[in-house]
Amino acid sequence: MTCEGQSWQAGDLTCAALNISKERVGAIADGAGETSGFPWVSIFPGDARGCADDLVAFRVYIRFFLTKCRPLTASEGDALDEFNFRLPNMEKVLYRPESPRRTLLPAGKNGFVITFVTAEAGDECVVVPAVEAPTFGDLLLLDFMLALHFRGAPRQCASCGVYFRPIHPVESYCRDCRAGGERQRSRSRDAMSDPAAAALKRATGRVYTRKSRGKITEEESNIILQRCHQRHGDYMAGHITLDAFIEELAKL
Numbered sequence: 001m002t003c004e005g006q007s008w009q010a011g012d013l014t015c016a017a018l019n020i021s022k023e024r025v026g027a028i029a030d031g032a033g034e035t036s037g038f039p040w041v042s043i044f045p046g047d048a049r050g051c052a053d054d055l056v057a058f059r060v061y062i063r064f065f066l067t068k069c070r071p072l073t074a075s076e077g078d079a080l081d082e083f084n085f086r087l088p089n090m091e092k093v094l095y096r097p098e099s100p101r102r103t104l105l106p107a108g109k110n111g112f113v114i115t116f117v118t119a120e121a122g123d124e125c126v127v128v129p130a131v132e133a134p135t136f137g138d139l140l141l142l143d144f145m146l147a148l149h150f151r152g153a154p155r156q157c158a159s160c161g162v163y164f165r166p167i168h169p170v171e172s173y174c175r176d177c178r179a180g181g182e183r184q185r186s187r188s189r190d191a192m193s194d195p196a197a198a199a200l201k202r203a204t205g206r207v208y209t210r211k212s213r214g215k216i217t218e219e220e221s222n223i224i225l226q227r228c229h230q231r232h233g234d235y236m237a238g239h240i241t242l243d244a245f246i247e248e249l250a251k252l
């Protein structure tokens, strides 16, 4: 099992392992998918089934780490302690003697051979590690442990569920969702730059506040809100001027 990462950053392999579909895991097991999803990993010929088994076990245990242990703890180290504390029990539940590689994490006692080679990265020639690992599972675990060490362990996107390698320690959304969120925020900024929409928002906000403080009843608030939206409609239709609209809403 050799990994020659073109621009390998700790956590990349873990994300790839957690994000690939079950169908692709199956394709790796059949030898058809070879290294699909892991561009720089060469899998020993003849060990395709074992690699898929490693992948299955890794996904179960590391998801458990990320979703059950990490939220309880304040740091990566505490999370790993919590994980190690729960591990024996988890292994007891998952272990199947007929398929140990599929049901246990690698024990981590096997040796790695790490050398450095040069590789093309775009127009540049860069120095990259070439890792020879005893098994695919060992390689994945090495990637995950390095990610923990560098405080960049993958997180699950709160919006789309994809696992991603955070650039800053506390990031809840993957790059795609953040880009989408930015588009949405700029749309709502556009809305705020529309003075009529801003006036409507201020007026309805005041009504909700008054209602929540018990100064007006639900029924009264509904009447005022209806009036706000009705007058906004009148303004949009050109029946009243912007100044008149804003002035009227301010009085409601």
Ligand SMILES: [Zn+2]
Pocket: 157, 158, 159, 160, 161, 162, 173, 174, 175, 176, 177, 178
């Ligand atoms: Zn996302």
